[in-house]
Amino acid sequence: MKDATPTLLLSMSAPPYWHCGRTVFKRSIDQLIALLPAAAMAVVNWGLPALRVMCLAMAVCVAVEAICCWAMDRKSTIDDFTAVVAGLLYAFMLPAGAPWWIVVIGAVSAMLFGKMLFGGHGNNPLCTPLIGWAVLFISFPVHMDPNIVQTATSFIDPLARLKYFGVAEANAIPVLDLLLGHQINALGAGQVGALLLGGIYLLVRGQIRWQIVIGVLIGAGFPFAYLQMTDPAANASAVFHMCSGSILLCAFFMATEPCTAPAVSAGMLCYGLTCGLMMFVIRHFGSYSDGAPFAVLVTSLLSPYFDMIRPKPFGVK
Amino acid sequence: MKEHFTMLTDPRFCLSNGVTQRFGMGPMPKTVRLNREGFAVDAAVKKKTLVYPYMHLATHPAPGKGDLFSPIYGTVTDITERSVFVDAVEPDEELKKLGESVEKIDLLAREERGEDLVPVLKGLGVNTKSLGQKCETLIVNCLNPDPGVTWAEPMLLSHTKTFALGMEMLRRLSPAKRIVLAIPSNMKFRHRDVDIARVPYHYPASVNALVIKSVTGREKPEGVGIVGIHNVWSLGRVALTGYPLVETVITIGSLIHSGNYIVRDGSTIGELIDFANIELQPGDTVVRGGPLRGESLDKMDRSITKGASGLFIVESGTIPPMEGHSPCVACGSCSAICPARLRPDMLSRYAEFGLHDRCYDEYITSCLECGLCGYVCIARRPVLQYIRLAKEKLGLKLLKTAGVYAERVKQGE
Numbered sequence A: 001m002k003d004a005t006p007t008l009l010l011s012m013s014a015p016p017y018w019h020c021g022r023t024v025f026k027r028s029i030d031q032l033i034a035l036l037p038a039a040a041m042a043v044v045n046w047g048l049p050a051l052r053v054m055c056l057a058m059a060v061c062v063a064v065e066a067i068c069c070w071a072m073d074r075k076s077t078i079d080d081f082t083a084v085v086a087g088l089l090y091a092f093m094l095p096a097g098a099p100w101w102i103v104v105i106g107a108v109s110a111m112l113f114g115k116m117l118f119g120g121h122g123n124n125p126l127c128t129p130l131i132g133w134a135v136l137f138i139s140f141p142v143h144m145d146p147n148i149v150q151t152a153t154s155f156i157d158p159l160a161r162l163k164y165f166g167v168a169e170a171n172a173i174p175v176l177d178l179l180l181g182h183q184i185n186a187l188g189a190g191q192v193g194a195l196l197l198g199g200i201y202l203l204v205r206g207q208i209r210w211q212i213v214i215g216v217l218i219g220a221g222f223p224f225a226y227l228q229m230t231d232p233a234a235n236a237s238a239v240f241h242m243c244s245g246s247i248l249l250c251a252f253f254m255a256t257e258p259c260t261a262p263a264v265s266a267g268m269l270c271y272g273l274t275c276g277l278m279m280f281v282i283r284h285f286g287s288y289s290d291g292a293p294f295a296v297l298v299t300s301l302l303s304p305y306f307d308m309i310r311p312k313p314f315g316v317k
Numbered sequence B: 001m002k003e004h005f006t007m008l009t010d011p012r013f014c015l016s017n018g019v020t021q022r023f024g025m026g027p028m029p030k031t032v033r034l035n036r037e038g039f040a041v042d043a044a045v046k047k048k049t050l051v052y053p054y055m056h057l058a059t060h061p062a063p064g065k066g067d068l069f070s071p072i073y074g075t076v077t078d079i080t081e082r083s084v085f086v087d088a089v090e091p092d093e094e095l096k097k098l099g100e101s102v103e104k105i106d107l108l109a110r111e112e113r114g115e116d117l118v119p120v121l122k123g124l125g126v127n128t129k130s131l132g133q134k135c136e137t138l139i140v141n142c143l144n145p146d147p148g149v150t151w152a153e154p155m156l157l158s159h160t161k162t163f164a165l166g167m168e169m170l171r172r173l174s175p176a177k178r179i180v181l182a183i184p185s186n187m188k189f190r191h192r193d194v195d196i197a198r199v200p201y202h203y204p205a206s207v208n209a210l211v212i213k214s215v216t217g218r219e220k221p222e223g224v225g226i227v228g229i230h231n232v233w234s235l236g237r238v239a240l241t242g243y244p245l246v247e248t249v250i251t252i253g254s255l256i257h258s259g260n261y262i263v264r265d266g267s268t269i270g271e272l273i274d275f276a277n278i279e280l281q282p283g284d285t286v287v288r289g290g291p292l293r294g295e296s297l298d299k300m301d302r303s304i305t306k307g308a309s310g311l312f313i314v315e316s317g318t319i320p321p322m323e324g325h326s327p328c329v330a331c332g333s334c335s336a337i338c339p340a341r342l343r344p345d346m347l348s349r350y351a352e353f354g355l356h357d358r359c360y361d362e363y364i365t366s367c368l369e370c371g372l373c374g375y376v377c378i379a380r381r382p383v384l385q386y387i388r389l390a391k392e393k394l395g396l397k398l399l400k401t402a403g404v405y406a407e408r409v410k411q412g413e
Ligand code: SF4
Pocket: B337, B338, B339, B340, B341, B342, B343, B344, B366, B367, B368, B369, B370, B371, B372, B373, B374, B383, B384, B387
């Protein structure tokens, strides 16, 4: 027999019953939108090889995540698109002419050691794309050096120029060229102007914390600016440094990955400053010409300490 | 600095909406389900007993908890551990006479003051635990408690007589030297010889502990008590009608509908939703209490009891669904929004993995149970639920019952 009124199935859940509407998926989409201009500029500047690297990296990352979820007997998490974002960011750190096997090795290590082995998105202590980059950078330095891979180009490498030809040569490079990505660099990291646009988009959307970005930019920019002020003949400008290497990519997209950064405002600012300072130290005193990715990796390890900087909870004396 | 972008510009979080329409009466219920948890039901009340409005049904052993009365003419259909069920009947002459013989009590004419008033009010169904609490300063929290709830402004501005009577009774009852009304800072309002404090009116500003902070400038000050305007209004209602309290004011709200009603105690949500002309679809969520802190109900025969602030329908599809297993992605939104400056991500993770003791080190006792951590969680974790679970496991009372602050119980006791 049927009831006079058919029973209505209500959904039960836990409070709160209102929600801001943000989800992991939507954040991934925002990140992809932010990365789109840089990806487009990469294709404009480097042609199809760049597209090839980006697509391969994303595909491998998604596949690795799917396989890991299957092997761990878990519900697949690829539908939140975080693997796509990680893959694209990772591709941004590679030269456009990177051979396919390099891309695959890096992507697999990034997803395995930078994400899945720790339990998936949000549990990784270090930035996923940077793990892949670091593995490659240390194991295959030759294949990772854009100056060696990218021979058929009229672009120049600003950092190499600074190192081997001196400040005057470096300062002669027009900033507009740097902003438009007319430089030898990793395929995405070099699209400085487009990255800046994307980064500002993320800031406006509230997807990344301004404390970290500002911290990194000040931490790295201030010492360079100070050096240039005191001795303009021996030091390139801060703008030059910001627009070369991968400082901007790291400031907006890598250092801000929330799970590797502290959670409280003051801590985030300190974290950003330290990270920026490390970039300066490695670049200025170290043997690596860029140094930004290593700075992010090292500072992420310090996050738990920055997390100790926190306000007293409500009513705690 | 607060990261306000995480709240976006959700206008619903504004607790002062300019609503001044007087409350309509809710439907005359066909069946009621009264909460009797902890009450001792009168010997005369059994299954099939005929009851009439304002008939005494049950007593609670606690002096501060009001007695239970029947809101309608009806017959008792069932008495369980938790509820008394009454079905409405058309009263015959005899029952009608009984119903009309209930004596009206003129509260204002009575002599009792302070603690002597407590049993009188108990006998009228009023809870006096928070109204009569011992303190130097008593704050009346005149903000809408949750976003979506809109009855606080009409109570102050439109039902002035009821509110004035409530304040008069409160002054007689409360041992406090000073009574302060905390009202939204944008409200034009004056009240004869009562101190007024203007406080921010964006959720979570209405959470009791934060109202106390806005008024006194201190966190957890000594000797300051707080009571919601809902209680004062109930007090005024009893003084106005002279009969025991069998009603409560709630907001019934859905995505497009919102209205305030005086509903009979124990009204079932099915009847209320019909009355408000809201059509439910499969998959909707029905919430008793505020949308951020309330509880979802499974059946239409659940009821509204005294003290509930509202009844909300959350249409399916309007918010991302909560899935069972959703690990924290460490996005940091919850820590950025938490008004108690806690780490809800860590608290919820500890609770998730049963490490409840560690919640002490993350200051679980400072949690104000405002629910914002869950509102902003991009992984749709039931963060507040996890925190409540840990509190339960640690033997801490939830704020709903414990009052404004949670006490830390000694470990190992
Ligand atoms: S419910 Fe508790 S932990 Fe969550 S935001 Fe509110 S005060 Fe913070």
